[in-house]
Amino acid sequence: MGRALLALNAGLLIGSSTLRASDSVTSRLKNIKIKRRAGEIYLEQYPEENDFDDLVYKIFKEDMQSMERSSEKKITDRLCEAIRLDFENGNVINLMRWRLSRTEGRYFAMQTLIATNLSH
Amino acid sequence: MIKDAVNLEQDSILHSDVCIIGTGAAGLTLAKELMGSGQSVLLMESGGLVPEASVDKLKLGQLEGDGFTFRPGYLSTSRMRFFGGTTNIWEGVCLPMEKIDFEAREWMPNSGWPISLSDLEEYYARASDYIGIHRHGDPYPENRQPNSIKVLPADDDWDQFIFHMTNKPRLGTRFKEEIEASRDIITYIQATAILFLENENGGHVEAVEFATLSGNRFRVKARRFVLAAGGIENSRILLNSNVETGSKLANRNDLLGRFFFDQLHMPLGKFVAPNPLDDHWLFFRTFSKALGYIKMGAIALKEDVQRKLRLSNQAFVFHPLSENQFKGDDKLIVDSFSALHETESVRRSSVNIAEPLMYAAKFKSEQGANPENRLTLTNEMDELGVRRLRLHWKISEEDKRMMGRFAELFADAVGRNFIGRVKFSFDELDVLPRYAGGHFHQLGGTRMSSNPTRGVVDENCRVHGTDNLYILGGSVFPSGGRTNPTMTIMALSIRLGELLKKEVVS
Numbered sequence: 001m002g003r004a005l006l007a008l009n010a011g012l013l014i015g016s017s018t019l020r021a022s023d024s025v026t027s028r029l030k031n032i033k034i035k036r037r038a039g040e041i042y043l044e045q046y047p048e049e050n051d052f053d054d055l056v057y058k059i060f061k062e063d064m065q066s067m068e069r070s071s072e073k074k075i076t077d078r079l080c081e082a083i084r085l086d087f088e089n090g091n092v093i094n095l096m097r098w099r100l101s102r103t104e105g106r107y108f109a110m111q112t113l114i115a116t117n118l119s120h
Numbered sequence: 121m122i123k124d125a126v127n128l129e130q131d132s133i134l135h136s137d138v139c140i141i142g143t144g145a146a147g148l149t150l151a152k153e154l155m156g157s158g159q160s161v162l163l164m165e166s167g168g169l170v171p172e173a174s175v176d177k178l179k180l181g182q183l184e185g186d187g188f189t190f191r192p193g194y195l196s197t198s199r200m201r202f203f204g205g206t207t208n209i210w211e212g213v214c215l216p217m218e219k220i221d222f223e224a225r226e227w228m229p230n231s232g233w234p235i236s237l238s239d240l241e242e243y244y245a246r247a248s249d250y251i252g253i254h255r256h257g258d259p260y261p262e263n264r265q266p267n268s269i270k271v272l273p274a275d276d277d278w279d280q281f282i283f284h285m286t287n288k289p290r291l292g293t294r295f296k297e298e299i300e301a302s303r304d305i306i307t308y309i310q311a312t313a314i315l316f317l318e319n320e321n322g323g324h325v326e327a328v329e330f331a332t333l334s335g336n337r338f339r340v341k342a343r344r345f346v347l348a349a350g351g352i353e354n355s356r357i358l359l360n361s362n363v364e365t366g367s368k369l370a371n372r373n374d375l376l377g378r379f380f381f382d383q384l385h386m387p388l389g390k391f392v393a394p395n396p397l398d399d400h401w402l403f404f405r406t407f408s409k410a411l412g413y414i415k416m417g418a419i420a421l422k423e424d425v426q427r428k429l430r431l432s433n434q435a436f437v438f439h440p441l442s443e444n445q446f447k448g449d450d451k452l453i454v455d456s457f458s459a460l461h462e463t464e465s466v467r468r469s470s471v472n473i474a475e476p477l478m479y480a481a482k483f484k485s486e487q488g489a490n491p492e493n494r495l496t497l498t499n500e501m502d503e504l505g506v507r508r509l510r511l512h513w514k515i516s517e518e519d520k521r522m523m524g525r526f527a528e529l530f531a532d533a534v535g536r537n538f539i540g541r542v543k544f545s546f547d548e549l550d551v552l553p554r555y556a557g558g559h560f561h562q563l564g565g566t567r568m569s570s571n572p573t574r575g576v577v578d579e580n581c582r583v584h585g586t587d588n589l590y591i592l593g594g595s596v597f598p599s600g601g602r603t604n605p606t607m608t609i610m611a612l613s614i615r616l617g618e619l620l621k622k623e624v625v626s
């Protein structure tokens with residue numbers, strides 16, 4: 001349940017500009033599918049990070065339980081700050097030729113793990 | 121007056137105070153500068169008033185090296201042989217070089233000019249007047265003026281500036297009437313310079329031999345000669361003179377033809393911004409009705425940051441991409457990124473934000489000067505008996521490394537400032553040459569230095585060791601910076617014009 005809540009928040013963040021209330025279920029599913037792919041690629045590149053709780057901690061520097069109580073705003077702020085710091089400190093990755101912050105990659109991976117979990 | 125050299129009598133000898141060879145940006149600007157100076161000027165042009173296939177063949181040659189994979193027609197398509205020269209096809213982007221471009225930087229071997237930006241400032245102002253981008257009172261209007269809306273925050277390491285593009289770039293058309301009407305200038309078309317003839321002891325050019333495709337040969341004797349036949353032909357004519365006459369004109373230290381370079385041009389990749397970039401910033405070409413010319417935004421590292429990071433001078437320019445280039449995996453990243461940065465208020469009120477925009481970003485990069493990148497002659501002759509060219513040109517590992525680093529710095533800057541994300545067009549920096557090519561800005565070959573062992577011409581564009589031969593054009597650049605060169609070529613031409621006028625007075 002906790003994971004689902006975080007996933008929902010994450011989904012809001014990650015999908016909100018393209019997934020609107022009016023969007024069809026198919027387009028939502030398609031979007032989720034593509035996102036899973038990015039996460040899969042990240043996890044292929046960094047197989048040692050294939051652990052949901054660990055990813056949450058790495059991104060937010062807090063464990064799952066405290067993140068479950070976080071507001072959407074707090075999650076956004078944390079994410080943005082982590083991303084900013086990544087770029088500043090050279091903590092960047094090359095994902096499908098995109099130069100992204102490590103946090104973004106982890107975020108995709110988190111989504112993939114959630115989606116895989118839900119579909120099982 | 122414009123005359124056709126085909127009508128000259130065989131073996132005629134023409135006389136003038138100044139003989140200018142070439143009617144491109146350099147030759148025309150100098151001719152214009154000498155108008156009314158009381159000096160007689162012969163302005164000699166290899167081509168006619170319109171392009172002709174037979175004349176075009178004269179410029180063919182061989183290419184060697186990896187700099188050409190992107191532009192195999194480098195020697196033929198990048199140079200025009202008729203009145204107005206390559207300005208008949210140039211884009212008209214005008215910008216002075218920067219302070220750092222004139223400096224000797226130890227991390228850029230063989231860099232540095234014997235003159236500084238301040239030596240050229242007033243000539244840049246006059247050059248911008250000549251090409252019609254001048255606004256009275258400004259040396260080069262708005263280049264460095266901060267714009268209200270920037271892509272990156274002002275306190276960042278980045279400088280954002282505006283290129284100017286003249287909207288009447290054909291200098292041949294622009295200047296023809298005036299030049300034709302001038303009493304001091306006689307222009308000969310169809311007159312190709314093939315040989316420089318020195319006096320017996322060397323150190324003075326006695327005459328230049330010309331040929332026409334109709335079989336005519338004639339000579340010009342002048343007090344001063346100015347070679348302005350374009351970045352590549354300048355070296356070729358002199359090298360040919362060396363071979364044919366056994367002289368070492370312009371080549372006493374084996375520098376002639378060496379240190380060829382261009383500005384490197386290749387796609388960085390895609391740059392996506394979640395919110396469309398504001399038009400005020402002019403990320404792409406915008407015609408300013410008020411100013412009467414086109415402007416184009418670009419972004420580069422500030423000079424002190426370049427010094428600190430020991431990087432070459434580079435810039436990115438951007439072109440908007442249509443939305444259909446923006447799908448699949450790219451769409452995923454773009455959507456995710458833009459969602460992350462959509463403002464709270466927009467999300468809450470569920471206002472539709474504009475679709476994120478994607479831009480193609482392209483490098484405009486300085487290339488290091490390398491003596492092994494050079495113009496030499498082959499044994500094959502052209503239709504006028506001049507040896508054809510071989511251009512050997514490679515992009516060095518260091519050039520590639522600096523471009524790669526610059527790309528990463530840009531990607532990280534837009535990343536940390538939540539402005540956008542970058543998708544590189546390459547995986548490894550090693551593959552850069554597959555895409556990189558020259559910008560059609562041929563530079564070097566007769567480089568400038570105050571030291572005769574390090575350069576072909578001195579700070580006044582006079583050939584070392586020869587009292588009456590000057591060279592104008594990109595070939596005199598010892599380092600090129602990232603900005604399009606023609607405004608600097610014109611500034612140097614105006615400066616030389618002033619010097620030649622002063623010499624007559626004294």
Ligand SMILES: Cc1cc2nc3c(=O)[nH]c(=O)nc-3n(C[C@H](O)[C@H](O)[C@H](O)COP(=O)(O)OP(=O)(O)OC[C@H]3O[C@@H](n4cnc5c(N)ncnc54)[C@H](O)[C@@H]3O)c2cc1C
Pocket residue numbers: 141142143144145146147164165166167197198199200201202203204205206207209210211212213214311312313314348349350351353357559560561592593594604605606607609
């Ligand atoms: C597609 C393209 C776009 C460009 N866009 C820009 C831009 O936006 N901004 C910019 O700054 N630069 C640009 N350039 C470069 C610009 O055109 C050159 O820097 C400029 O024309 C150089 O001037 P020049 O007088 O040295 O040589 P040229 O303009 O090439 O003129 C040389 C002249 O010499 C003549 N000639 C050659 N050999 C002989 C001979 N043996 N005897 C007699 N005459 C001879 C030629 O016919 C020609 O008329 C562009 C170039 C290309 C190809």
